[in-house]
Amino acid sequence: MIVDAIAVLLGSALLLRFWMQAIRVRPPSSVAQFTFQLSDWLVRPLRRIVPGVGGYDWASLIGAFLIVLAATSILFFAGWPWPAVALMAFQRFLEWILYGFMALLVIEAIFSWVNPHAPLAPFVRALNEPLLRPIRRVVPLVGNLDLSLLVALILLQIAQLLLGMAFAGR
Template sequence: MSGPLTEVALLLLNTFVNLYVLIVLLRFLLQVVKADFYNPVSQFIVKATNPVLVPIRRIVPGVGGIDLSSLILAWTVEFIGMGLVYALVYGGQIPPILNLCGWAIIALIQTLLNIYMFSILIIVILSWIAPQSYNPAVLLLHQLTGPMLSRIRKIMPDMGMLDLSPIVAFLLIQVIEIFLRPIAEAIDFPSKLTQLALGL
């Protein structure tokens, strides 16, 4: 394949991989923060991931309340997806397996950072335009980001009605991303593949 067919294939592949990894990581995070799994959005996430996740859980048990099976599933999807993306971009070549393992880990970390970045951004915007919103998705975002923001508030000086914890969270995420870039370069993460798979 070449030209438009390759671009269509990359579009479909990236869309499927990114969306499914996002859903799996959301399930992992919601379990970590003990979110409400009776929430309609949570129920959708559970139904979307159970067909693949339940068989993996029979082999990979959780450890200390951490759902390792979700992380393994997300990493496996990234590993396969990025390998296919690489093959499409570079004419059927197969990347070194160890490099691909590292690329998948970096992609997962970037996705986790993006989840928190956009979740906090949405909450901040909604606090201005719809502070009393009881939408199930909004409630879930509050449950997801609440533990992080509350920890930041505990170590910050009292600013009265002014909550600077989202700004601190944004800065922390950007600091992690700064440290992530040289690691990606160290394992020869191709810039073209980085743009396609990570959105950088």
């Protein structure tokens, strides 16, 4: 459980680092410092092997998967074969991505209710914008109420359910 908690923290920092770079969002200095200090030990050596291609920080994404694989490799010592461990790691990696997007949406909802002018609110809004923009084109405002956050959460939960069903037969 402790290993999994540490893995989630490191993996989340790496996925956040990848997402910030992919959508070109400049984080507040406190978030940048936390994210980079937590993940530089893995990203810098990986960049020597895996360069950024297409404007994406692939080293951060691969680093997140390696963290998931390391945390999941405990199953190998419990008698699971390597292919099953790798498949389970891939499933958990995709789940972490979905949970990360859900967490960002929930944080944005909390900011909108509690303090929409909080210092981190514009940053979180910018992180969610690529997810919400296509939904906002389809889902109209209902009485000045933006339901795109709710629709995005439901769609992410459906994706999570489909992911679970896809990997259920392993």
